[in-house]
Amino acid sequence: MNCTKTELLNALNDIVGAAGLKTEPADLETYGKDWTKFAKPAPIAVVLPADAEAVVALVKLARRLEVPLVPSGGRTGLSGGAVAPAGELVVAFDRMNNILEFNAADRLVVCQPGVVTEQLQQFAEAEGLFYPVDFASSGSSQLGGNVATNAGGIKVIRYGMTRQWVAGMKVVTGTGELLSFNQGLAKNNTGYDFRHLFVGSEGTLGLIVELTMSLTSLPKDPSVMLLGVEDMAATMPVLQACQAKLPLTAFEFFSEKALVHVMAEKGLQRPFESATPFYALVEFENQSDADMETAMEVFEHCLENGWVTDGTVSQNLTQAKSLWRLREDISETIAQFTPYKNDISVRVSKVPEFLQEVDRLVGEAYPDFEIIWFGHIGDGNVHLNILKPADLAEAEFFEKCAEVSNWVFEIVQRHGGSISAEHGVGLLKKPYLHYSRSKSEIAAMRAIKSVFDPDGILNPGKLI
Amino acid sequence: MKVLVAIKRVVDAYVKVRVKSDGTGVDLANAKMAINPFCEIAVEEAIRLKEAGAAEEIIAVSIGATQCQEQLRTALALGADRGILVENDEALEPLAIAKLLKAVVDKEGIDLVILGKQSIDTDNNQTGQMLAALCNWPQGTFACNAEIQDGKIQVTREVDGGEQTVLLNMPAVVTTDLRLNEPRYASLPNIMKAKKKPIDTTTPAELGVDVSSNLKTLSVEAPAERSAGIKVESIEELVNKLKTEAKVI
Ligand SMILES: Cc1cc2nc3c(=O)[nH]c(=O)nc-3n(C[C@H](O)[C@H](O)[C@H](O)COP(=O)(O)OP(=O)(O)OC[C@H]3O[C@@H](n4cnc5c(N)ncnc54)[C@H](O)[C@@H]3O)c2cc1C
Numbered sequence: 001m002n003c004t005k006t007e008l009l010n011a012l013n014d015i016v017g018a019a020g021l022k023t024e025p026a027d028l029e030t031y032g033k034d035w036t037k038f039a040k041p042a043p044i045a046v047v048l049p050a051d052a053e054a055v056v057a058l059v060k061l062a063r064r065l066e067v068p069l070v071p072s073g074g075r076t077g078l079s080g081g082a083v084a085p086a087g088e089l090v091v092a093f094d095r096m097n098n099i100l101e102f103n104a105a106d107r108l109v110v111c112q113p114g115v116v117t118e119q120l121q122q123f124a125e126a127e128g129l130f131y132p133v134d135f136a137s138s139g140s141s142q143l144g145g146n147v148a149t150n151a152g153g154i155k156v157i158r159y160g161m162t163r164q165w166v167a168g169m170k171v172v173t174g175t176g177e178l179l180s181f182n183q184g185l186a187k188n189n190t191g192y193d194f195r196h197l198f199v200g201s202e203g204t205l206g207l208i209v210e211l212t213m214s215l216t217s218l219p220k221d222p223s224v225m226l227l228g229v230e231d232m233a234a235t236m237p238v239l240q241a242c243q244a245k246l247p248l249t250a251f252e253f254f255s256e257k258a259l260v261h262v263m264a265e266k267g268l269q270r271p272f273e274s275a276t277p278f279y280a281l282v283e284f285e286n287q288s289d290a291d292m293e294t295a296m297e298v299f300e301h302c303l304e305n306g307w308v309t310d311g312t313v314s315q316n317l318t319q320a321k322s323l324w325r326l327r328e329d330i331s332e333t334i335a336q337f338t339p340y341k342n343d344i345s346v347r348v349s350k351v352p353e354f355l356q357e358v359d360r361l362v363g364e365a366y367p368d369f370e371i372i373w374f375g376h377i378g379d380g381n382v383h384l385n386i387l388k389p390a391d392l393a394e395a396e397f398f399e400k401c402a403e404v405s406n407w408v409f410e411i412v413q414r415h416g417g418s419i420s421a422e423h424g425v426g427l428l429k430k431p432y433l434h435y436s437r438s439k440s441e442i443a444a445m446r447a448i449k450s451v452f453d454p455d456g457i458l459n460p461g462k463l464i
Numbered sequence: 465m466k467v468l469v470a471i472k473r474v475v476d477a478y479v480k481v482r483v484k485s486d487g488t489g490v491d492l493a494n495a496k497m498a499i500n501p502f503c504e505i506a507v508e509e510a511i512r513l514k515e516a517g518a519a520e521e522i523i524a525v526s527i528g529a530t531q532c533q534e535q536l537r538t539a540l541a542l543g544a545d546r547g548i549l550v551e552n553d554e555a556l557e558p559l560a561i562a563k564l565l566k567a568v569v570d571k572e573g574i575d576l577v578i579l580g581k582q583s584i585d586t587d588n589n590q591t592g593q594m595l596a597a598l599c600n601w602p603q604g605t606f607a608c609n610a611e612i613q614d615g616k617i618q619v620t621r622e623v624d625g626g627e628q629t630v631l632l633n634m635p636a637v638v639t640t641d642l643r644l645n646e647p648r649y650a651s652l653p654n655i656m657k658a659k660k661k662p663i664d665t666t667t668p669a670e671l672g673v674d675v676s677s678n679l680k681t682l683s684v685e686a687p688a689e690r691s692a693g694i695k696v697e698s699i700e701e702l703v704n705k706l707k708t709e710a711k712v713i
Contacts, residue, residue: 317478
């Protein structure tokens with residue numbers, strides 16, 4: 001920064017006015033971090049632009065005064081991407097939260113970046129349509145953050161990641177230029193598609209100021225089937241059987257250990273009498289009455305083969321929602337145990353082997369660590385959680401976990417997997433990026449960044 | 465002890481219903497249907513009585529169109545022993561339903577009838593009471609607890625401002641409130657086994673009940689829409705609005 005704080009604040013005030021500027025310690029603390037407790041927030045100020053013009057002016061100012069910017073959405077990120085630990089200026093999009101335009105024929109919605117994910121879901125539903133990207137934090141996360149992290153979630157097996165739903169995008173790059181990509185076109189083969197470069201760029205290439213999102217048809221009458229699986233390897237033929245026969249919308253899994261914690265914390269009942277080491281949560285559409293019949297046949301087939309031993313299927317939407325809670329409430333439930341979390345992916349077929357290897361390694365080194373597995377197994381995406389033993393100091397626990405990280409990433413690398421399936425890299429996984437991306441790739445990423453952000457003022461220190 | 469549980473097929477609690485444009489009712493075409501939530505609680509209570517050794521047989525009865533078999537199958541999967549469908553395509557008034565249930569009670573020699581306190585579609589809250597009157601049996605309505613004691617049933621009722629406990633001679637009628645129990649999920653193996661359990665079909669005529677109606681629905685209208693909330697800029701503005709617009713202070 002090449003000016004005093006007062007000079008900066010005055011200049012910001014000229015752009016956004018008092019309503020768009022926050023400097024109270026409590027605000028700095030709130031806006032300076034995401035869901036991780038990875039780094040201590042220490043931003044210089046928080047600025048809340050009201051429109052794209054203000055964002056352009058902000059970036060130009062930041063460039064001139066050499067002030068680093070941290071874009072911040074709903075701050076539910078799990079990789080420290082929106083953390084401002086070093087006197088940065090936080091740019092938050094809370095005031096740019098309007099749905100601007102909807103066209104039923106195009107099935108396109110033009111949104112400002114601060115629109116909350118759930119807001120778009122509800123808007124779509126009111127129009128008789130569906131925005132399919134969904135996860136436990138969708139009540140707080142913003143579309144700008146979703147696109148910047150290419151968020152995944154629980155419906156990826158059917159609908160893909162956020163990337164698939166971005167039909168157009170406006171960004172302000174690190175030079176203060178306003179660029180518009182793709183404008184909602186379904187077909188547009190005119191060279192490099194910058195839209196896809198900005199999806200998942202974690203605020204390092206530009207600030208997203210407008211998004212054109214596509215919507216799809218509402219799924220018809222989804223039912224949720226929960227299956228008790230005796231051993232992890234058996235989930236693979238179960239997945240195959242379900243995928244072959246049913247219009248799947250989700251295929252998730254969690255362990256008995258995860259279930260026990262959720263039932264205790266949330267006062268939920270056990271879904272069926274027998275406890276099994278793992279559970280597969282299968283959601284499918286009832287496109288006709290035949291689908292429920294098919295689901296029964298699939299279950300019988302899995303039962304006969306010994307892959308599953310018990311199960312249930314929702315008889316109404318209340319039950320469907322309650323069964324989902326067994327999966328969706330896990331993250332929140334185990335937060336009290338200060339868990340170590342890791343979001344990784346390997347090819348679907350490699351998941352059982354991968355889980356076993358990690359279990360074995362961690363179990364041998366730290367037999368007192370409780371490992372909780374859950375995740376989007378239909379996408380090969382698992383969330384590894386290790387609960388801190390009550391008698392172990394936090395610092396010591398995380399030190400040991402850092403060691404665990406290295407082992408896990410080595411196994412990931414050996415299986416050709418990804419060190420971050422859907423939560424991004426941010427600060428948290430930056431040191432490990434090399435396990436998944438080659439030196440040349442990382443160099444190419446840096447080169448691309450220098451095109452859009454020549455002075456390195458956009459989210460410095462993150463991702464690469 | 466033979467327990468009869470009444471089950472109504474209603475629109476799923478999560479479906480947002482829309483009133484038909486001609487005002488004759490709500491549009492249920494393609495809507496997801498389910499067991500009325502209070503009836504689900506009734507089924508669960510019956511199963512618990514059976515598991516506790518207090519009931520020998522649970523009969524689930526539903527009155528309505530052929531599709532009510534789906535809900536009867538669910539009850540069978542949950543633990544009912546057999547089902548009875550009283551087939552009738554038109555919507556019936558609570559009194560007609562109560563008369564039909566009375567006919568089933570007489571025919572089957574029932575000791576205890578458990579019903580939901582009301583159905584979430586028409587919200588009448590009448591059938592259980594009417595049935596008790598027709599049978600001349602004691603009734604324990606709005607039950608949040610029920611226990612069999614020496615051939616009687618003790619029912620704790622949810623009443624305004626508290627609870628009331630009554631001891632009923634059997635046979636009796638009990639209607640369920642929300643807190644009575646948490647219904648279980650139907651397990652897949654039990655859903656498959658339920659396919660083999662019997663469902664008998666009968667009709668109002670076979671039961672000798674006249675179900676002709678005394679009421680006519682004139683029109684159905686959606687409730688007035690609430691206007692959206694607003695954000696105020698300051699406490700002064702809030703106080704001002706509470707005074708001048710809401711007129712509550
Ligand atoms: C309980 C829980 C469950 C979750 N489940 C899932 C899940 O299933 N799948 C999944 O993918 N994620 C999940 N997440 C992670 C998180 O919700 C997603 O990463 C989400 O997309 C982040 O959005 P956000 O608006 O909160 O972004 P933030 O955390 O605020 O920011 C994320 C990144 O985006 C950048 N950014 C934000 N807004 C903009 C903008 N307008 N322009 C440019 N860059 C911007 C930030 O700088 C940061 O790098 C979960 C999180 C929680 C807490």
